[in-house]
Amino acid sequence: MREALAHERAALEVFATVDATDQHTDLVEAARRHEVPWHVVTDDVVEAMTDTVQPQGVIARCAMLDRPLEALLDRSPTFLVVCADVRDPGNAGAVIRCADAAGAEGVVFVGDSVDPFNPKSVRATVGSIFHLPIAVSRDIPGSLAAVQQAGMAVLAADGKGDVGLFDDGLDLSAPTAWLMGNEAWGLPDEVSALADSIVAVPIFGRAESLNLATAAAVCLYASARARNSH
Amino acid sequence: MREALAHERAALEVFATVDATDQHTDLVEAARRHEVPWHVVTDDVVEAMTDTVQPQGVIARCAMLDRPLEALLDRSPTFLVVCADVRDPGNAGAVIRCADAAGAEGVVFVGDSVDPFNPKSVRATVGSIFHLPIAVSRDIPGSLAAVQQAGMAVLAADGKGDVGLFDDGLDLSAPTAWLMGNEAWGLPDEVSALADSIVAVPIFGRAESLNLATAAAVCLYASARARNSH
Numbered sequence: 167m168r169e170a171l172a173h174e175r176a177a178l179e180v181f182a183t184v185d186a187t188d189q190h191t192d193l194v195e196a197a198r199r200h201e202v203p204w205h206v207v208t209d210d211v212v213e214a215m216t217d218t219v220q221p222q223g224v225i226a227r228c229a230m231l232d233r234p235l236e237a238l239l240d241r242s243p244t245f246l247v248v249c250a251d252v253r254d255p256g257n258a259g260a261v262i263r264c265a266d267a268a269g270a271e272g273v274v275f276v277g278d279s280v281d282p283f284n285p286k287s288v289r290a291t292v293g294s295i296f297h298l299p300i301a302v303s304r305d306i307p308g309s310l311a312a313v314q315q316a317g318m319a320v321l322a323a324d325g326k327g328d329v330g331l332f333d334d335g336l337d338l339s340a341p342t343a344w345l346m347g348n349e350a351w352g353l354p355d356e357v358s359a360l361a362d363s364i365v366a367v368p369i370f371g372r373a374e375s376l377n378l379a380t381a382a383a384v385c386l387y388a389s390a391r392a393r394n395s396h
Numbered sequence: 397m398r399e400a401l402a403h404e405r406a407a408l409e410v411f412a413t414v415d416a417t418d419q420h421t422d423l424v425e426a427a428r429r430h431e432v433p434w435h436v437v438t439d440d441v442v443e444a445m446t447d448t449v450q451p452q453g454v455i456a457r458c459a460m461l462d463r464p465l466e467a468l469l470d471r472s473p474t475f476l477v478v479c480a481d482v483r484d485p486g487n488a489g490a491v492i493r494c495a496d497a498a499g500a501e502g503v504v505f506v507g508d509s510v511d512p513f514n515p516k517s518v519r520a521t522v523g524s525i526f527h528l529p530i531a532v533s534r535d536i537p538g539s540l541a542a543v544q545q546a547g548m549a550v551l552a553a554d555g556k557g558d559v560g561l562f563d564d565g566l567d568l569s570a571p572t573a574w575l576m577g578n579e580a581w582g583l584p585d586e587v588s589a590l591a592d593s594i595v596a597v598p599i600f601g602r603a604e605s606l607n608l609a610t611a612a613a614v615c616l617y618a619s620a621r622a623r624n625s626h
Contacts, residue, residue, distance in 0.1 A: 247490065260610060263602075263606065263607065263610075264603075264606060266601040266602060266603040267601055267605070267606050268600055268601065269600025269601045269602040270601065278422065290607075292603070292605075293603070293604070294601075294602070297601060297603065298601065298602075306613075311608075324402045327499065332621050332625070367617075368620075369497050370498055370499025370620045370623075371496040371498065371499045371500065371524075371527060371528065372496055372524070372527040372528075373493055373522070373523075373524050374522065374523070375522075376493065376494060377490060377493065377520075377522075377606070379609060379610050379613075380493075380494050380609055380612075380613035383606065383609075383610035383611075383613040383614050384613050384614065384617045387597075387617075387618075388617075390598075390600045391562050393600075394562075394598075394600060395562070396554075
């Protein structure tokens with residue numbers, strides 16, 4: 167809520183119960199400052215507006231914040247995450263939160279991915295959905311080509327990759343877009359083939375793989391570490 | 397299933413439908429080799445035995461595999477994960493999977509943690525629950541003291557930590573037990589105070605924190621990298 171009010175043009179209007187309005191004077195003040203209308207409503211209105219089991223009494227109606235990939239690339243980013251065919255909203259949200267923590271400059275959802283503005287995804291981002299630009303495009307080859315055209319190497323994260331994440335040859339301080347695949351089947355070969363490198367998170371024990379969010383965390387933090395070690 | 401049959405003493409007996417028995421001849425053979433009884437039953441028996449929505453037709457009844465912390469420490473591990481008050485079974489399973497992938501030698505659940513053998517947790521480990529020893533103990537101070545006594549430094553993962561995960565001063569190639577806190581409130585101060593160091597995963601963007609599984613992934617892989625870079 168605080169994040170939505172602080173983000174330019176995110177919150178359009180707020181609906182809150184009497185109790186919540188009394189309790190969150192800081193939010194009322196923030197809404198006033200950003201000229202966001204604040205409507206005091208009854209408890210059952212708030213309940214009807216949300217799908218959470220125990221609503222907190224305050225709801226912001228927000229603008230859809232995705233932007234065209236071109237607009238995102240116009241900012242000359244050097245560290246992006248591209249999710250291909252990611253289906254679970256919790257995973258999508260966790261990857262956005264991770265991308266924000268690692269200092270990435272945007273997240274792009276391509277192919278047949280879940281809507282990152284799905285309420286479950288938004289909740290899993292814990293506010294990060296307002297922190298970095300999100301783009302959505304169905305076109306996988308076109309999007310990857312545009313990212314490469316913008317100067318980033320596309321690194322496909324795949325356990326079958328021929329380069330190890332911690333190999334000396336991999337320069338993660340260079341402009342990079344991490345390409346993450348579906349939670350169940352990963353990246354199809356024809357998508358991996360579009361990447362500049364296929365990079366494997368090394369497995370030191372006997373697990374077959376990591377799940378999507380933890381694999382993204384390890385890859386993004388390897389990049390963050392390389393980018394911030396100068 | 398394959399993992400349970402391969403693990404010494406894990407699978408006690410198998411219940412399978414006619415179709416599943418016909419389909420999984422490799423499992424039938426593995427069960428025979430390990431002298432695990434294989435019972436062919438009707439579909440409704442399998443359905444009644446499981447809480448998954450679409451059971452796969454084969455169920456192994458397994459022994460509880462947790463062991464006393466002392467028995468785990470008798471193996472002289474130098475890389476452990478300790479989860480304090482972790483409540484969500486999906487998170488517990490994800491941490492076990494991560495620990496396995498990073499080459500940790502065991503996972504210890506202390507305090508008021510979820511049962512790591514909860515079906516949801518077991519499924520989230522994707523087989524890793526059979527790959528490394530799991531210990532459970534309610535006693536947090538006693539467990540941490542035993543881990544320290546066994547020669548490992550206890551590193552508490554906490555965003556408020558005074559040492560950064562990538563700081564030069566932190567020697568992650570030394571024997572280490574990572575202490576992870578509850579998914580909502582992290583580690584209480586009195587628990588962090590028992591650790592040898594409190595270590596923060598650096599945040600490079602504007603996220604407040606990482607979720608439990610992704611924080612564990614970043615910490616465990618920082619250790620794995622240091623331990624395997626010689």
